[in-house]
Amino acid sequence: MNTAAPLVLGDWRALPPALRGATVALGNMDGVHLGHLAVLRAAHAARPQAPLAVLTFEPHPREHFRPDDPPFRLTLLPAKARALGEAGAVLVLALHFDAALATMPAEVFFEAVLRDGVGAVHLSCGQDFAFGHRRGGDAGTLAVLAEAAGMGLTVVPPVADAQGPISSTRIRRVLQDGYPERATAMLGRPWEVRGEVVHGDKLGRVLGWPTANIWLGRHLEPARGVYAVTVSLPDGRELKGVSNIGRRPTLGGDPETRLETYIFDYEGDLYGQEIGVRLRHFLRADAKFAGLEELKAAIAQDAEDARTALAGL
Structure with a gap:
């Protein structure tokens, strides 16, 4: 074929x-x-x-x-x-x-x-x-x-x-409920959001966790929070990372939902290029932190948890 x-x-x-x-x-x-x-x-x-x-x-x-x-x-x-x-x-x-x-x-x-x-x-x-x-x-x-x-x-x-007929409606529901692994089982592959990397406010870089940002646009919005992910790069490589899907409540909130991804062991400029972020495991719900230091510590813990969750891949 x-x-x-x-x-x-x-x-x-x-x-x-x-x-x-x-x-x-x-x-x-x-x-x-x-x-x-x-x-x-x-x-x-x-x-x-x-x-x-x-x-x-x-x-x-x-x-x-x-x-x-x-x-x-x-x-x-x-x-x-x-x-x-x-x-x-x-x-x-x-x-x-x-x-x-x-x-x-x-x-x-x-x-x-x-x-x-x-x-x-x-x-x-x-x-x-x-x-x-x-x-x-x-x-x-x-x-x-x-x-x-x-x-x-x-x-x-x-x-x-075991839960019944596989359908797009069921897959949407499990993603919105924070179960990407169930979506993977029904799709036969991880669910992926593809989009162009856009400029943000560079705060992640200041905090020591530079992120590649893409807007969800017409994609379904899954459960807001932090995910262990793999990232399909323009050069064909697939690397591991950690993503946040949300509207950044700690920083005052965004009008649109964005997907921010810190890609492990990667240095490069992805602005204006298309990447695919594949949701593997839901780590925690979106949260509001007291300040930047607390946010920075949470990101460090998220990255460690994502590395652990992705260890078998």
Whole structure:
């Protein structure tokens, strides 16, 4: 299967002829968790010689219909496409989700996008997949339409663990509750926040703990506090570190949540570059300290605790 970065397109009408006739995995795929990977495997297994494509939506439909909701995304499009490519997809159709797409009837979506646009030879989806205006189409609708078009369909049952079916909703919940290890188990990899390193107030440098700062932006905000992390650097290395997710109550508070990371045994300038911070273990909740000396001592203890927590990696 493919391991290279997939082609990402926002319009089904721009499909290169060589990628028509794909087998297509359907779904929002936020997080690209173990259940999503099962849908991709089913699509590939049905027609192994066909290109493997994923059809998803950008922005996430929930962002379109409820724009004032707090950010909830597990993966933004670049990270999602990267994970889908690692799972074998050569094409990610991240269809621009707007009013026109939102009001397209299910039958029209199937005919215009999947049949005529993509020329799909096989489809796969989860049991709860819904599509079309007001989610008017479901897996049953898809089965009828696919059969009439001479197209194969695999409906994949949920992948479950001891707590029940794995879902993006469950992963969001365990992250918000401070259990990144549970998220790792359901994702098949640690949850990662990717972003550009921005300039802060340099206080960490003054305290002796220089940090790489990134804004959470449209990512889900997990439990605020201190984490043992590993950091994916632009040069491909993965180093250990300690992160704080919060709004810095000791320093008067920030209007936005930031992720501050002290990377162990690293010296370099990361400003303006993209890094990925992978949450491994939750160490303690966010706290307000009496002053900078107390904060400095807490950071030193956090770093020691993070090194201990990461010793096995």
